[in-house]
Each structure stands twice: as C-alpha cells, then as structure tokens.
Amino acid sequence: MAVQGSRLWQRIMRLAQIGAQESGGISRLSFTSEERKAKDLTAEYMKEAGLEVREDAAGNLIGRKEWNNSQLSPIVIGSHIDTVVQGGKFDGALGVLAGIEAVQSIVEQGLTLKHPVEVVAFTDEEGARFGFGMIGSRAMAGTLNEEDLSCRDSEGVSIREAMLAAGLEPALIAGAKAPGIHAYLELHIEQGQVLESASLPAGIVTGIAGPLWMKVKLKGQAGHAGAAPMRFRKDALAAAAAVIVRIEDIARSYPVAVATVGKLQLLPGGINIIPSDVEFSIDLRDIDANIRDEAEAKIRAAIAEICVPRGITWELEDFQRVPPVPCSKQVQSIVAKACVLAGIEPLYLPSGAGHDAMQFREVCPIGMIFVRSELGISHNPKEWSSF
Amino acid sequence: MAVQGSRLWQRIMRLAQIGAQESGGISRLSFTSEERKAKDLTAEYMKEAGLEVREDAAGNLIGRKEWNNSQLSPIVIGSHIDTVVQGGKFDGALGVLAGIEAVQSIVEQGLTLKHPVEVVAFTDEEGARFGFGMIGSRAMAGTLNEEDLSCRDSEGVSIREAMLAAGLEPALIAGAKAPGIHAYLELHIEQGQVLESASLPAGIVTGIAGPLWMKVKLKGQAGHAGAAPMRFRKDALAAAAAVIVRIEDIARSYPVAVATVGKLQLLPGGINIIPSDVEFSIDLRDIDANIRDEAEAKIRAAIAEICVPRGITWELEDFQRVPPVPCSKQVQSIVAKACVLAGIEPLYLPSGAGHDAMQFREVCPIGMIFVRSELGISHNPKEWSSF
Numbered sequence: 001m002a003v004q005g006s007r008l009w010q011r012i013m014r015l016a017q018i019g020a021q022e023s024g025g026i027s028r029l030s031f032t033s034e035e036r037k038a039k040d041l042t043a044e045y046m047k048e049a050g051l052e053v054r055e056d057a058a059g060n061l062i063g064r065k066e067w068n069n070s071q072l073s074p075i076v077i078g079s080h081i082d083t084v085v086q087g088g089k090f091d092g093a094l095g096v097l098a099g100i101e102a103v104q105s106i107v108e109q110g111l112t113l114k115h116p117v118e119v120v121a122f123t124d125e126e127g128a129r130f131g132f133g134m135i136g137s138r139a140m141a142g143t144l145n146e147e148d149l150s151c152r153d154s155e156g157v158s159i160r161e162a163m164l165a166a167g168l169e170p171a172l173i174a175g176a177k178a179p180g181i182h183a184y185l186e187l188h189i190e191q192g193q194v195l196e197s198a199s200l201p202a203g204i205v206t207g208i209a210g211p212l213w214m215k216v217k218l219k220g221q222a223g224h225a226g227a228a229p230m231r232f233r234k235d236a237l238a239a240a241a242a243v244i245v246r247i248e249d250i251a252r253s254y255p256v257a258v259a260t261v262g263k264l265q266l267l268p269g270g271i272n273i274i275p276s277d278v279e280f281s282i283d284l285r286d287i288d289a290n291i292r293d294e295a296e297a298k299i300r301a302a303i304a305e306i307c308v309p310r311g312i313t314w315e316l317e318d319f320q321r322v323p324p325v326p327c328s329k330q331v332q333s334i335v336a337k338a339c340v341l342a343g344i345e346p347l348y349l350p351s352g353a354g355h356d357a358m359q360f361r362e363v364c365p366i367g368m369i370f371v372r373s374e375l376g377i378s379h380n381p382k383e384w385s386s387f
Numbered sequence: 388m389a390v391q392g393s394r395l396w397q398r399i400m401r402l403a404q405i406g407a408q409e410s411g412g413i414s415r416l417s418f419t420s421e422e423r424k425a426k427d428l429t430a431e432y433m434k435e436a437g438l439e440v441r442e443d444a445a446g447n448l449i450g451r452k453e454w455n456n457s458q459l460s461p462i463v464i465g466s467h468i469d470t471v472v473q474g475g476k477f478d479g480a481l482g483v484l485a486g487i488e489a490v491q492s493i494v495e496q497g498l499t500l501k502h503p504v505e506v507v508a509f510t511d512e513e514g515a516r517f518g519f520g521m522i523g524s525r526a527m528a529g530t531l532n533e534e535d536l537s538c539r540d541s542e543g544v545s546i547r548e549a550m551l552a553a554g555l556e557p558a559l560i561a562g563a564k565a566p567g568i569h570a571y572l573e574l575h576i577e578q579g580q581v582l583e584s585a586s587l588p589a590g591i592v593t594g595i596a597g598p599l600w601m602k603v604k605l606k607g608q609a610g611h612a613g614a615a616p617m618r619f620r621k622d623a624l625a626a627a628a629a630v631i632v633r634i635e636d637i638a639r640s641y642p643v644a645v646a647t648v649g650k651l652q653l654l655p656g657g658i659n660i661i662p663s664d665v666e667f668s669i670d671l672r673d674i675d676a677n678i679r680d681e682a683e684a685k686i687r688a689a690i691a692e693i694c695v696p697r698g699i700t701w702e703l704e705d706f707q708r709v710p711p712v713p714c715s716k717q718v719q720s721i722v723a724k725a726c727v728l729a730g731i732e733p734l735y736l737p738s739g740a741g742h743d744a745m746q747f748r749e750v751c752p753i754g755m756i757f758v759r760s761e762l763g764i765s766h767n768p769k770e771w772s773s774f
Contacts, residue, residue: 067751191614209613213658225647225670226596226739227578228763230639237648241416241631248625252617260612262658271649271668273598281658283612352613377616 003098003105005387007106011045011097015081015276016089025086025381031059031162037285040083042096042121049104051119058139058176059123059168065103067112073115073364074212075179078101078137079188080125080357087126088383094371095187096121115182122356129153129162137356141363149173181364185332186357188368189385193376194349203347204335205368208286208358209258210322212296214245214282217315221270222276237266237275237313240314246302247282250295256350257286257295287324287350325358331367389484390492392774398432398484402468403476412473412768417511417522418446418549425468429483429508436491438506445526445563446510446555447564452490454499460567461503464489465524465743466575474513475770482574483508502569509743516540516549524743528750529564530684536560568751570718573744575755576772580763581736588774590734591722592755594674595745596645599683599707601669603630604702605606605694609655609663624653624662626699633689634669637682643737644673644682674711674737712745718754 018041019026019034028034039061044055051063061081064074079095099119106113120140127133132151140142149160149170160170190196195203220234244261251259264280282299284290300316307314336346349370355364373382406413406421415421426448430440438450443667448468451461466482486506487700492502507527514520519538525531536547536557577583582590583588608620631648638646651667669686673679687703694701723733735756744753 096693154730191611192616193619196618197619211613211659223763224578224740224765225649226645226672226741227600228645228739229579229581229643230635230645232580232584232763235635235647235650238631238635241628241635244625245632246630248622248628256616258613258615258617258657260622260661261628262612262660264624264653266651269650272647272670273649275649283659285613320642321744322613324624352615353611354613374631376610376619378611378614 001105001109001111003101008097012089012093015041015093015097019083020065020084020184023086023381024088026082026083027085028081029085029129030082031129031166031288035082035170036166039121042081045097045100046119048137049100050107051100054141056176057169057172058136058144059138059163059166060136060167060176061121063119064116065107066116067114069114070116072116072329073182074117075113076118076120076178076181076184077186078120078122078184079186080122080136080356082124082128082380084126084128084380087379088381090189090385091191091378092125092188094189094385106297125356130158130159132135134356134359135159137359139173139176141359143359144173153311172347181360183328183364184357184360184366184369185331186355188355188377189376189383190309190349190370190373191353191376192373193374195347195370196374196376198240198347200344200347201372201379202339202344203316203370204332204339205327205351205370206332207286207324207326207349208351208355208368209256209285210289210319211320211323211354212284212292212322213320214284214316214318216280216282216303218278219313220276220311221274223274225272226275228274233274234311235274236278236312239307239310240264240278240280243303244280244310246306247299250298250302251284254291254295256288257291258352259295259299285324285352287326289324292324309351322354323361325361325366327334327367328365331365335367335369388496388498390488390494395484395488398663399476399480402428402480402484404657406470408473410473410768413470413476414472415468415470416472416516417469418516418553422469423553426508427445429468429487431552432484432487433506436487437494438487438490443527443563444556444559445523445531446550446553447523447527447563448508450487450506451503452494452640453470453503454501456501457503459502460569461505462500462685463505463507463565463568463571464510464573465507465571466573467523469511471512471513471514471515471766473768474766475768477576477772478578478765479512481576481772485574493627495731501572510744517546519546521746522546524559526563526747527565528746530746531560533560543651567746570715570751571744571747571753572718573742573755575742575757576765576770577736577757578763578765579760580741582734582759583758583761583763585734587731587734588759589726589731590736590757591719591726592714592738592757593719593735593744594711594713595738595755596643596672596674597676597679597711598741599679599705599709600706600707601705603667603669603690605699605700606701607663608661610661612659612661615661620661620696621663623665623699623720626694626697627651627665627667629693630690631667633693634686637685637689638671641673641678641682642669643675644678645739646671646682646686672711672739674713676711680709684770691749709741710748711750714752714754715752718752722754722756
C-alpha cells in the first residue's frame with residue numbers, strides 16, 4: 001500500500017504556519033489559541049481521511065476509523081502537535097499527520113483492517129509550558145495524577161486552570177483513560193544522526209531509553225595554585241575531570257547507552273585557586289534497564305575509585321529514574337516488513353529521547369518508527385526531515 | 388649566632404593587633420591608617436634594634452645598620468606588613484620582624500658584618516587594595532611605571548591619590564630606586580605543606596615560580612543527551628575533562644611544576660543537553676622557564692591531540708606570563724649552612740607564590756627562606772607558623 005507523500009507534505013507545511021514566528025521557528029504551547037487552531041486544522045484533515053473525530057477529557061484529539069469489528073480494542077497511532085518555544089515543523093506534527101495519511105490511504109484504496117484505528121494528537125507532549133509533559137498520553141494511559149495538574153507555567157497558571165480556560169473539566173480527567181488499546185504505534189523524527197549517517201529515510205525503534213538523572217558533589221580543599229605542590233592537592237575539578245572521562249568511557253562501552261554531563265559548577269572559581277567544590281549532573285540512558293543499572297554501578301564505582309586516593313569526598317543523589325521501555329518485538333517485526341516492502345533496508349535503533357509511546361508501556365505492545373533528521377537537529381527552527 | 392625567639396614572637400603578636408578584626412583576621416590595606424600604625428610600630432622595633440630608620444618615596448620603611456664599610460651596597464632583608472582582607476598574622480610581617488630580630492641579635496652580640504644591612508617593610512605587596520601589588524619592591528627595584536599608579540581601588544581612589552593622601556609624592560617615585568643592592572634575602576611563610584610534611588621548621592627556596600595564565604575555549608556541538616549516540620557527539624565538556632586530566636599528568640611529570648584549572652564555565656548548561664562550549668583557565672608555574680615552556684608545549688599538544696579527533700575546535704590565549712626567578716646558588720648555600728648550624732636538615736623547595744623578592748631578579752642575587760605553615764593555610768585568619 002502506498003501513501004500520498006505530497007498530500008502529507010502539504011499538510012505538514014500548512015500546519016507549520018500555525019504558531020509560526022518571524023524567526024522561522026514555531027511556538028504552539030498547550031491550551032493556547034495556536035494549539036487550538038492546530039487541533040482544529042488537524043481535525044479537518046482527520047475528517048477528510050474519513051475518521052470520526054472527538055476530543056477526550058484531556059483535550060486529546062482522536063480520529064477513529066472502524067471496519068467490521070467495532071467492538072475490538074483499537075490500534076492507536078499517536079504523537080503530538082504542541083511544540084517547544086521556537087520549535088520546528090516536524091517534531092510531533094509529522095507523526096500525527098502521517099497517521100492520518102496512512103488511514104486515509106487505506107480508506108481510499110478500499111482496504112480494511114480487523115481492528116479499529118485511532119489517530120491521536122496528544123495534548124502537551126513537550127512540557128514546554130508547565131515543565132510537565134506528556135499530559136495527554138499520560139491521561140489516556142491512565143497514569144496522570146490529579147496532583148500533576150497543579151504544575152504552573154511561568155505566569156503562575158496551573159494546568160488545571162489552563163484546562164478550565166480551554167473548556168475542559170479537570171475533574172473528569174480520569175475519564176480520558178482508554179478502556180483498552182490493542183497496540184500503540186508512533187512515528188517521530190529521530191532527533192539524532194543514526195539514520196542520516198546510514199543514508200536511510202526511516203528505521204525501527206527497539207526501545208525508548210529512560211533517563212536516570214544524578215547530581216554529584218565533590219569536595220576537596222582549596223589552595224594556592226602556586227604554593228600547593230601537585231602531590232598535596234585535593235583538587236575537586238581534577239577529580240571531576242577524571243570522573244567525566246570515565247563516564248564517557250563507560251557509556252561508550254555499550255552499544256546503546258548514552259551518558260552526558262550537561263551541568264557543572266565549581267567553587268571558589270579563582271584562576272589561581274585550586275577548586276574545593278564541584279557539582280555536576282549525569283544523564284544516563286539505555287533502553288535496557290539492566291544495562292543502565294550496570295552502567296550506573298560502574299559510574300558509582302569509578303567515582304569512588306577516583307576520589308578515595310585523592311582525598312576527595314563525594315555525595316551522589318539520583319533524582320529522576322524513568323524506566324526504559326522496550327518496543328514490542330512483534331511490532332518491530334511488522335515495521336521491518338513494511339520497510340522491506342518500501343525498499344528500505346531495516347535499521348534498528350534506540351530512542352534516546354522520551355515520547356508519548358512510553359506512557360503505554362503497561363497498557364499494550366508499543367512500537368515506533370523513526371524518520372531521518374537532518375544533522376540530528378530538533379527543538380529548533382532548523383529541524384528538517386525529508387524522504 | 389642565636390636570635391631571641393620569644394622577642395620575635397611577642398612582636399609578631401603585637402603587630403597582629405593592628406588591623407585585627409572581630410573574626411580573628413587582620414586587614415591592613417596599603418595607605419590606610421592601619422598600615423600607617425603598623426609601619427610606626429615596626430619603626431619602633433627597628434630603632435630598638437639599633438637601625439637608622441627612613442621611608443622612601445614609595446612609602447617603604449627602611450631600617451639601616453652600617454658597620455665599617457658604609458660605602459658598600461647593602462644586603463636588603465625585606466618583606467611586607469600589609470595584608471589581604473581578613474589575612475593572617477605571619478604572611479609578610481614575619482619576614483620583616485625576623486629581619487629586625489636578626490640584626491638586633493647581631494648588634495647585641497657585638498658582631499659585625501662587612502656590608503650594611505637594610506631591613507625593609509615594603510609598601511603593598513598583596514595588591515589587595517588596588518589589584519596591583521608589590522608596589523614598594525617594584526619601586527625599589529626601579530620597575531614601577533608611572534602609569535601603574537593609575538590603578539584604582541574599589542572606591543575609585545588611584546594609587547597616586549592614595550599616595551598623596553598619605554603624604555607621599557608620586558612624582559618622586561623614581562627616587563625610590565635603590566642605587567645598588569649587594570644581595571636580597573626574604574623570609575616568608577611557605578603557604579604550602581612541604582615543610583610541614585617533612586617535619587622541618589624551615590627550608591631553602593630554590594626559585595620563585597612565575598605564573599603563566601591561559602584561557603582555553605573549546606567549541607563542540609550541542610545535542611540531545613538522549614538522542615545523540617556517543618559516536619556522533621562533539622561534547623565540549625568531555626573534551627575539556629580529558630584535557631584537564633592531561634594537564635594534571637603533565638604537571639605531575641615534573642618535580643616542581645604545578646598546573647591548576649581554577650575556573651570553568653560551560654554552555655548551554657542543561658542537564659539533558661550536550662555542552663557545546665566550555666571555557667577554562669590554566670595557571671602553570673615552574674621556577675625554571677625552560678621547564679615551564681616545555682610543559683606549556685605539552686599542554687598545547689595535548690589540547691590538539693584530544694580535540695582534533697573529537698571534532699572540537701579551540702582557542703588558546705595566554706594573557707599573563709611572569710618570568711620565573713631562580714634563587715642565587717650562593718645565597719642558597721649560605722642559607723643551607725645556617726640551617727645545618729641551627730640543627731635543621733636543609734630542605735630545598737620552590738616557591739609557587741610570588742614574593743617581593745621577584746622584583747630584584749635583575750638587580751642582585753636573591754634568596755628566600757621558607758618557614759613552615761600549618762596545613763599550608765594562608766590569606767586566612769587560621770594562618771599559623773611556629774618553631
């Protein structure tokens with residue numbers, strides 16, 4: 001079955017006009033008029049595709065197509081149409097519009113599926129407004145807590161208040177939980193360079209890495225950069241540097257794991273003063289919880305091994321531990337067959353970033369298709385994907 | 388010849404009362420009433436020691452003792468009695484008062500020296516007030532420039548204005564240059580832990596390390612901490628960490644060299660964003676200019692070696708390059724003999740910090756004696772030295 005690439009492309013470009021900024025970026029934060037307009041346009045496309053459109057208590061936009069077995073649980077194809085501030089044209093929107101295009105092509109070609117299909121534009125995946133994302137997919141998966149709605153945006157407006165202002169009833173949010181989902185599929189831009197470097201337009205996602213976020217504090221001893229011989233030093237930055245080198249080595253020793261030190265601060269911070277205190281973050285991910293645990297243990301051991309002989313003391317705090325979500329082998333296999341049919345060599349790759357799909361880990365089998373990103377750039381006006 | 392340790396100790400403790408703060412620290416900034424009082428008390432001690440006291444155009448307090456050959460150029464024993472804000476009792480003051488005690492003991496024991504001796508309390512060694520130190524010793528060595536007097540303190544007062552307010556004539560500063568000095572000797576606290584760890588009260592300084600200050604900027608590429616596989620990254624912090632590890636290794640490979648990365652900043656600084664930009668400082672010192680040059684070359688090579696394969700670009704700027712000053716072998720040998728006579732095993736060690744002695748590098752042979760510092764602490768109320 002072929003889809004109409006040009007129709008999909010035109011819809012992507014037209015949706016990209018909603019929230020477009022002079023800079024070339026797109027800003028569509030949740031529960032704003034831009035997001036409303038984007039949902040309205042998406043609903044039109046759903047109707048054009050022959051889908052029956054509704055919105056649930058979380059504001060998720062759902063287009064449903066049934067064939068002969070309307071009582072079966074649906075296959076859900078989802079992604080989001082909200083963006084970060086100054087985001088791009090593809091992150092999220094591509095997955096929703098591709099889902100609509102797929103169903104529309106099925107309908108137009110007179111094909112039928114056993115299970116109903118629901119194409120969903122989830123509310124607020126990015127978390128750009130309230131610092132708390134995947135609101136819609138959490139609600140549909142039944143994992144959204146009432147207290148999560150208390151998160152506030154930079155102007156002090158809570159999710160609850162924003163929902164009310166958008167005509168939604170927060171008290172009914174539990175009703176957004178889907179009674180049953182047969183399988184969940186999401187197409188998304190890769191936001192990395194694996195497909196591009198392999199010259200492939202798409203690939204099969206093996207799992208979604210869950211981030212483990214840690215904070216490390218090292219304490220040494222300040223001293224005069226001239227008067228303290230190297231052998232007497234307790235240089236917290238020199239220790240931190242050795243740890244960062246080891247963190248990189250540990251991540252590199254696994255095929256999928258990634259580790260990043262993105263924040264680092266030191267004291268006292270004088271050019272001629274040995275640093276006494278360094279604090280840095282670690283973001284460690286893998287799609288396999290066991291591997292992430294093993295890498296974490298190696299990092300903890302490396303910190304001890306480096307700090308003890310240097311007389312450096314340390315504290316390590318883990319403050320976010322999102323479980324990795326493996327993709328269903330069955331869904332992967334189906335996507336791989338589709339790749340072969342489309343003449344695309346099947347390439348399996350992990351998702352390092354989080355996606356709405358994660359929320360369905362305990363609901364149903366999940367799968368994801370990645371589409372090539374130019375230079376891996378996303379969350380940026382320069383974001384680009386093409387076949 | 389023995390000195391009277393108890394008299395010296397009492398003078399140290401009495402001088403420490405001038406500028407004493409409630410915190411236990413001492414603040415005697417240059418050209419303030421506290422510094423004036425400290426000079427007046429020091430002048431009293433000089434007179435008690437049989438020295439003829441004068442002040443030069445830079446405000447240096449000079450006590451002179453002549454014996455039979457008054458026309459010979461003097462041996463100068465100097466240090467300073469200004470302090471940093473919240474400084475200690477020994478940094479500077481010990482050297483001046485020890486010089487007075489030495490001459491007083493010579494006089495009291497009826498001994499004579501061939502060369503006249505001048506004990507000097509130099510004006511503003513620390514640079515704590517104007518960010519420009521060693522004013523008095525530069526003036527005596529003839530290396531102070533008229534324009535240096537334009538440096539201003541935090542309240543906008545220039546050195547020139549402060550001198551005028553203190554009754555000094557900036558226009559006459561060139562007159563502070565000594566016509567000739569036979570040799571220069573300075574006793575100072577070590578500000579490190581070499582003597583303490585060797586259980587020795589004093590040691591012989593081999594040279595004064597000159598700091599080379601560099602600024603390194605690394606530029607990589609920001610990216611998503613989840614979506615960018617390790618092999619595609621251009622992580623500026625991972626590169627910086629590898630460089631910092633190498634800098635430490637290079638310094639450790641020499642007996643005396645020290646290298647410190649005391650400042651480090653990175654961008655963008657998000658926990659889940661690969662750092663694109665890192666800027667850090669390097670403070671590199673040795674008492675031998677050739678070794679410092681060699682270490683610098685190794686550091687530059689290490690930066691290139693680490694950054695090139697990572698796709699990281701860099702800029703390296705050196706913005707201060709103070710020449711190291713070796714101590715005279717002859718003076719070292721004389722001090723070593725004095726150590727043996729005093730029952731102290733001669734221990735040779737470098738000075739990582741700068742001292743007034745540096746200013747006389749092109750004037751005469753210089754030498755320094757270091758006195759043990761408890762825990763190496765200085766520029767701090769906890770600074771402590773004892774025999």
